[in-house]
Amino acid sequence: MSVSTLVSTARPARDRRTTTIGLIMVAIGLFITIAFGLMVPGWAHSQLTFDPINSAVHAPWHLGALTVVTRWSDVVLGLLAIALGVEVVLRHPRRALSRFGVTSVLFLLALLLWSSRTSGPASVNFVDLTAVLVGSSSLAMVLIYGSLSGVMCERAGVVNIAIEGQFIVGAFLGSMIESTTGNFWFATLAGALAGALLGWVLAFLALRYMSDQIIVGVVIVTLMSSLSSYLNLQVLTPYPQYNLGNLAPNVAIPLLYKIPVLGPVLFNQTGFFYLAVALIALVSFGLFRTRWGLRVRAVGEHPKAAESVGINVVATRYRNVVLGGAIAGIGGVAFMATQGQFQPGYTSGFGYIALAALIFGRWTPSGAVVASVLFGISSYLANNLQSYSIPVSTEVLNMFPYLITIAVVAGLIGRVRPPAADGIPYQRS
Amino acid sequence: MSSLTPETSVRRAWWRRLFAQSPTVLAGLAILLGFVVGAFVIIFTSPVVLRSWRHIFSSGGAIFSALKITADNVGAAYRAMFTGSVISPNLLWHSLSTGHGWSTTLTPLSETLTYATPLLIASIGVGIAFQTGIFNIGANGQAIMGGIGGAAVGSMIHVPMGLHLPLTLLAGVLGGVVVGLVPGLLKAYTGAHEVIVTLMFNYVVAAFLIFAVLSTPLQQPGQSNDISRTIDGSAQLPPLFGVASGLRVSYGIFVAAAVVIFAWWFLERSSLGFEFRVTGQNPQAARASGINARFIIIAVFCVSGGLAGLAGTVQMQSTTHYVDGGFLIGNAGIGFTAITVALLGRNKPVGIMWGSILFAALGVGGRAMQAATGIPLDLATIIQSFVVLLVATPVMITEIFRLRHVSTQRIQLATQGWGS
Structure with a gap:
C-alpha cells in the first residue's frame, strides 16, 4: 500500500x-x-x-x-x-x-x-567483437550475482538494498584472504560468510525488530563503504601485501573453448563465471520446480496464507536473506577477482544496478540474467568507448549506465509487478 | 500515550522519565552505543592496542597496562574529536585568562557550525520527504547541482549584492529542483521507485559536475583543471565576524535558521504541508479526502530537491566560493549524512537541527582526530551509521536498556516497497 x-x-x-x-x-x-x-x-x-x-x-x-x-x-x-x-x-x-x-x-x-x-x-x-563480449561478460557476471541475491531475498518478501554493501565486503575480504592464502576458494568462502552475515543483520533487524528494510539496507551500505575505507587506510595501505589484487585464472573447458567468438566468451572464463551459471540454473530450478521454491514464493506473495498452511514465514525469510547475502558476497569476491586490487568505492553503484536488473527481469532469475547481460555490455562500452574517440566527452559516457538504469526502472519495459508482500514487515496476528 | 492518565504523567518523577522510551532518550542511547562501537573499531585496528592485549597472560600487571593502553588510545581519539569540533579546555583557559587568541579557541566551534549549516538545510529536505513517505537518497546530487547553479549565477552575472545574493541562492534552489523533479515526475507518472532513480542521479550528477567544471562557460578561464570560476564578492555569504576574525562561520546560518522556521511552519501550519503529512501517514485516507497523490509526489520532490540545492549553494557561497571536481564527492558528501540526520531527528525541524550540529561535530572532529592520531576520518561515518541503525530500530534499544514501554507504536515505515 x-x-x-x-x-x-x-x-x-x-x-x-x-x-x-x-x-x-x-x-x-x-x-x-x-x-x-x-x-x-x-x-x-x-x-x-x-x-x-x-x-x-x-x-x-x-x-x-x-x-x-x-x-x-x-x-x-x-x-x-x-x-x-x-x-x-x-x-x-x-x-x-x-x-x-x-x-x-x-x-x-x-x-x-x-x-x-x-x-x-x-x-x-577495428572493433574486436570478441574482446567486447569478454569484457562485458565479467561485468555481467557480477551483476548476475547481485540480481540473483535480490531474487532470493525479494521472492521471500524482503527488499535487499544492501547488495552494494555485500559486494564491498566480499571484495574487501576476498582481496585480503586471497592475498594472504593465495587461494581463491578461501576468498570465496570468506566473501560468502561475510555476505551472509550482512544478510543476517538485515534479516534480524527487518524480521525481529520490523525496521524499515530500505533504510536498514542503505545504512548497511554506508556502514560497509565507510568501514572498508577505514580499514583500507588502517590495514591495507600500511600492509600492501594484504591487497595484491591477483586476478583469478581462467579455466578453459576442453574442446568447447575452441569455438570461435563463443568459446572465449563462455568457455574460457574464471571459476566465478561457471559458478554464476550454476547458480542461475540452481536458483531458477529451485524457485519454480521445487517444493522449497513454492513455499518461498508463497511467503513473498501472501505470508498470512503461507502461515495458515504451516509454513514458517519468518524462518523462510531468514534463510533466504542469508543465502542471498552469501551470493552477493561471492559476487563481491568475483568483482575483485576480475577487476583487481580493492579500492574504496570501486564497486561504484553496481549493487544498485543489479537491483535495477532484477526489476527489469521481473523478479525472475532468467529475466535478471538477460538484464544483467545488457547492463554489462552498456557499462563496458561506456568505460571503453573513449578508445574509439567518440565525439562525446568521457563524463557524458560515464553517465550512460546510470541513465539506462533510470530509464529501465522508469518502466520503459512496461508495468512490473513485484512480489506482493515485498518490503512489508510480517506480524503474526 | 493513551494508556496514561493525566495524573500519572504529572506525578512521574524525572528519573522514571529518564528510563522511559522517549525519542530523546532513544536518540541519546543510540549515540552512546555508536561511540562504544566506534571505540571497539579503534581497538581492533590499532596495532599498539592489539599488541598490548596479546601479552596479558605473561605477567600479573600486563592486563592493567593493556587496559591503560586501550583507554589511552581510545581516549586520545575521542579527545581529539572533541577538541577539534567543540572547544579545547586549555585554549579556552588561555583565552579567558589573557583575553587573547579567541579566534584560535573558537575555530573548532566555528568549523562545526560551518559544516552544520548546509547539512541542516539538506537534512530538512530529506526529512520533509520522509514525512511524506518518500525516500530521497539523491540529496547529494541535488546539492551538487545547486552548487553548480549557484556558481554559474554567482560568477557570470554582475549585479549589486542586494540582488546578487538572493539570485545566487535562488539558482541553487532551482538546480536542486531540476534534479529532484525528474525522479518526482518518473515516480508520479511511471511508478519508478525513487530510491533507485535518485541514487542513479547521484552518479549522473557527479559525472555532470566534472563535465561542467571542465567546459567553457563555467571553467575558470586560463585553467585546465576541474575548477569553476570564483563567484563575485557580492554573491558570497560573508563571515559572521568579519574576514579578519579568521572564523569561517558565515551568514549562512541565518539561511539555515530561516529554513528551520519555514519547515516548521510548512509542516505544522500550511495546508500543503498537512497534505504531505497525511499522504505519508495514510495514503488511502489522503486519496479518499481528495488529495491528488500525483501532485503531492511531484511537489515533495520539488521542496526536498530545492532545499538540497540550497544546501549545496550555501556550502559553496560560504566556504570555497567555487566548485571543483571534488565538490561534495566522497567523504565531503552531505547526502547520506543528511539521511542519517533526518532519521536521528525524527524528521522534525528542531530535532534535525540538533542532529545536524551533532553529526557536523562528528565530521569536523573526525578530521581533527585523523590529523592528531592518524585514525581515519571514516570512523565518524561508521559511528553515524551505527547510530542510525539503532535509531531505525527503537525496539532494540528498548530491549537492550530495558526501557519502559510508553506506548506500543504501530509499525510505521518511512519508505515503501517497489510499488505498483
Missing part, C-alpha cells in the same frame, strides 16, 4: 506503453540509419575482428577480419530496428521487451561500426 498504488489506478492501459516502446524503437532505428549510416561518406569502411586480444588464448581457428561498408551496413541495422519497432507498434507482441533488447544490441553494434570506420577519428580502426 503506497502512494504509487494510488497513482497506478489512474494509469493508462498497458497498450499505450507498448506503443511508446515501439515508437522509441523506430526513433532509434531512424537515428542509426541517418546518423550512423547516410551521413557517413560512401567510401568509409569498418572492420570487425573476431580473435581474442588475450594472446595466451591462441585462437585455434583464426577468423579473418570482416570488412564492410560502414554506410550500408549501418543502414541495414537501422532498417532492422525500424522494422522491429513497427512490428511492436502494429502487433503489440507479448514479448515487446525482448525486441527492445534486440534493438539496443543493434544500436550498440551500429555505434561500434560507425566509431571504428576508416579515416574516422579513432586511433583503433
Whole structure:
C-alpha cells in the first residue's frame, strides 16, 4: 500500500506503453540509419575482428577480419530496428521487451561500426567483437550475482538494498584472504560468510525488530563503504601485501573453448563465471520446480496464507536473506577477482544496478540474467568507448549506465509487478 | 500515550522519565552505543592496542597496562574529536585568562557550525520527504547541482549584492529542483521507485559536475583543471565576524535558521504541508479526502530537491566560493549524512537541527582526530551509521536498556516497497 498504488489506478492501459516502446524503437532505428549510416561518406569502411586480444588464448581457428561498408551496413541495422519497432507498434507482441533488447544490441553494434570506420577519428580502426563480449561478460557476471541475491531475498518478501554493501565486503575480504592464502576458494568462502552475515543483520533487524528494510539496507551500505575505507587506510595501505589484487585464472573447458567468438566468451572464463551459471540454473530450478521454491514464493506473495498452511514465514525469510547475502558476497569476491586490487568505492553503484536488473527481469532469475547481460555490455562500452574517440566527452559516457538504469526502472519495459508482500514487515496476528 | 492518565504523567518523577522510551532518550542511547562501537573499531585496528592485549597472560600487571593502553588510545581519539569540533579546555583557559587568541579557541566551534549549516538545510529536505513517505537518497546530487547553479549565477552575472545574493541562492534552489523533479515526475507518472532513480542521479550528477567544471562557460578561464570560476564578492555569504576574525562561520546560518522556521511552519501550519503529512501517514485516507497523490509526489520532490540545492549553494557561497571536481564527492558528501540526520531527528525541524550540529561535530572532529592520531576520518561515518541503525530500530534499544514501554507504536515505515 503506497502512494504509487494510488497513482497506478489512474494509469493508462498497458497498450499505450507498448506503443511508446515501439515508437522509441523506430526513433532509434531512424537515428542509426541517418546518423550512423547516410551521413557517413560512401567510401568509409569498418572492420570487425573476431580473435581474442588475450594472446595466451591462441585462437585455434583464426577468423579473418570482416570488412564492410560502414554506410550500408549501418543502414541495414537501422532498417532492422525500424522494422522491429513497427512490428511492436502494429502487433503489440507479448514479448515487446525482448525486441527492445534486440534493438539496443543493434544500436550498440551500429555505434561500434560507425566509431571504428576508416579515416574516422579513432586511433583503433577495428572493433574486436570478441574482446567486447569478454569484457562485458565479467561485468555481467557480477551483476548476475547481485540480481540473483535480490531474487532470493525479494521472492521471500524482503527488499535487499544492501547488495552494494555485500559486494564491498566480499571484495574487501576476498582481496585480503586471497592475498594472504593465495587461494581463491578461501576468498570465496570468506566473501560468502561475510555476505551472509550482512544478510543476517538485515534479516534480524527487518524480521525481529520490523525496521524499515530500505533504510536498514542503505545504512548497511554506508556502514560497509565507510568501514572498508577505514580499514583500507588502517590495514591495507600500511600492509600492501594484504591487497595484491591477483586476478583469478581462467579455466578453459576442453574442446568447447575452441569455438570461435563463443568459446572465449563462455568457455574460457574464471571459476566465478561457471559458478554464476550454476547458480542461475540452481536458483531458477529451485524457485519454480521445487517444493522449497513454492513455499518461498508463497511467503513473498501472501505470508498470512503461507502461515495458515504451516509454513514458517519468518524462518523462510531468514534463510533466504542469508543465502542471498552469501551470493552477493561471492559476487563481491568475483568483482575483485576480475577487476583487481580493492579500492574504496570501486564497486561504484553496481549493487544498485543489479537491483535495477532484477526489476527489469521481473523478479525472475532468467529475466535478471538477460538484464544483467545488457547492463554489462552498456557499462563496458561506456568505460571503453573513449578508445574509439567518440565525439562525446568521457563524463557524458560515464553517465550512460546510470541513465539506462533510470530509464529501465522508469518502466520503459512496461508495468512490473513485484512480489506482493515485498518490503512489508510480517506480524503474526 | 493513551494508556496514561493525566495524573500519572504529572506525578512521574524525572528519573522514571529518564528510563522511559522517549525519542530523546532513544536518540541519546543510540549515540552512546555508536561511540562504544566506534571505540571497539579503534581497538581492533590499532596495532599498539592489539599488541598490548596479546601479552596479558605473561605477567600479573600486563592486563592493567593493556587496559591503560586501550583507554589511552581510545581516549586520545575521542579527545581529539572533541577538541577539534567543540572547544579545547586549555585554549579556552588561555583565552579567558589573557583575553587573547579567541579566534584560535573558537575555530573548532566555528568549523562545526560551518559544516552544520548546509547539512541542516539538506537534512530538512530529506526529512520533509520522509514525512511524506518518500525516500530521497539523491540529496547529494541535488546539492551538487545547486552548487553548480549557484556558481554559474554567482560568477557570470554582475549585479549589486542586494540582488546578487538572493539570485545566487535562488539558482541553487532551482538546480536542486531540476534534479529532484525528474525522479518526482518518473515516480508520479511511471511508478519508478525513487530510491533507485535518485541514487542513479547521484552518479549522473557527479559525472555532470566534472563535465561542467571542465567546459567553457563555467571553467575558470586560463585553467585546465576541474575548477569553476570564483563567484563575485557580492554573491558570497560573508563571515559572521568579519574576514579578519579568521572564523569561517558565515551568514549562512541565518539561511539555515530561516529554513528551520519555514519547515516548521510548512509542516505544522500550511495546508500543503498537512497534505504531505497525511499522504505519508495514510495514503488511502489522503486519496479518499481528495488529495491528488500525483501532485503531492511531484511537489515533495520539488521542496526536498530545492532545499538540497540550497544546501549545496550555501556550502559553496560560504566556504570555497567555487566548485571543483571534488565538490561534495566522497567523504565531503552531505547526502547520506543528511539521511542519517533526518532519521536521528525524527524528521522534525528542531530535532534535525540538533542532529545536524551533532553529526557536523562528528565530521569536523573526525578530521581533527585523523590529523592528531592518524585514525581515519571514516570512523565518524561508521559511528553515524551505527547510530542510525539503532535509531531505525527503537525496539532494540528498548530491549537492550530495558526501557519502559510508553506506548506500543504501530509499525510505521518511512519508505515503501517497489510499488505498483
